[in-house]
Amino acid sequence: GENVEQHPSTLSVQEGDSAVIKCTYSDSASNYFPWYKQELGKRPQLIIDIRSNVGEKKDQRIAVTLNKTAKHFSLHITETQPEDSAVYFCAASLTGNQFYFGTGTSLTVIP
Amino acid sequence: NAGVTQTPKFRVLKTGQSMTLLCAQDMNHEYMYWYRQDPGMGLRLIHYSVGEGTTAKGEVPDGYNVSRLKKQNFLLGLESAAPSQTSVYFCAGGTGNQPQHFGDGTRLSIL
Numbered sequence: 001g002e003n004v005e006q007h008p009s010t011l012s013v014q015e016g017d018s019a020v021i022k023c024t025y026s027d028s029a030s031n032y033f034p035w036y037k038q039e040l041g042k043r044p045q046l047i048i049d050i051r052s053n054v055g056e057k058k059d060q061r062i063a064v065t066l067n068k069t070a071k072h073f074s075l076h077i078t079e080t081q082p083e084d085s086a087v088y089f090c091a092a093s094l095t096g097n098q099f100y101f102g103t104g105t106s107l108t109v110i111p
Numbered sequence: 112n113a114g115v116t117q118t119p120k121f122r123v124l125k126t127g128q129s130m131t132l133l134c135a136q137d138m139n140h141e142y143m144y145w146y147r148q149d150p151g152m153g154l155r156l157i158h159y160s161v162g163e164g165t166t167a168k169g170e171v172p173d174g175y176n177v178s179r180l181k182k183q184n185f186l187l188g189l190e191s192a193a194p195s196q197t198s199v200y201f202c203a204g205g206t207g208n209q210p211q212h213f214g215d216g217t218r219l220s221i222l
Binding site: 001004006009032034042043044045046049089091093098099100101102103104 | 151152153154155156159169170201209210211212213214215216
């Protein structure tokens with residue numbers, strides 16, 4: 001099956017700085033790449049996604065980039081705020097029904 | 112305004128006991144999923160359903176069974192609980208074969 005690796009596992013940034021989280025995947029057939037945010041003790045929430053026919057997608061302070069050749073995609077958060085503190089998960093979809101998640105990045109935004 | 116609701120929220124079982132986790136959704140999702148979340152391992156798919164009356168195995172199906180008798184409900188059963196099944200279980204629903212909305216999770220401990 002697919003193998004999704006996510007780095008870093010923990011990330012601390014000062015409020016207002018940018019944060020970047022990277023994921024790599026193993027199967028070139030994967031074609032859908034969502035990102036989820038999970039606050040402590042709460043449910044994961046879909047925050048942004050990208051499909052393999054698109055290189056970049058933006059939604060306010062959040063952007064995702066995809067490099068199909070290198071098989072990696074990244075989440076970029078600009079002008080970070082304390083409420084951005086959470087665990088972020090990337091995922092890759094191979095068949096459309098099976099999602100393979102990364103192991104998560106714990107982001108802390110320091111006020 | 113319920114969305115995806117999981118019951119129970121917490122449960123402690125003894126090894127060998129059985130139980131059923133219930134997931135109910137009022138969002139008309141065709142697809143429903145059961146995941147387990149363990150520290151450092153992200154979310155792993157146990158079973159999923161692409162519609163009423165259908166189920167399929169995910170990445171880690173052993174020791175679990177599921178049923179989708181009604182579109183709005185997706186049940187996860189543990190036939191004979193083992194300590195390795197101690198985890199947080201998340202149900203999710205989606206339209207277009209992606210997990211869009213998660214429940215709040217069930218924290219299950221097997222002693």
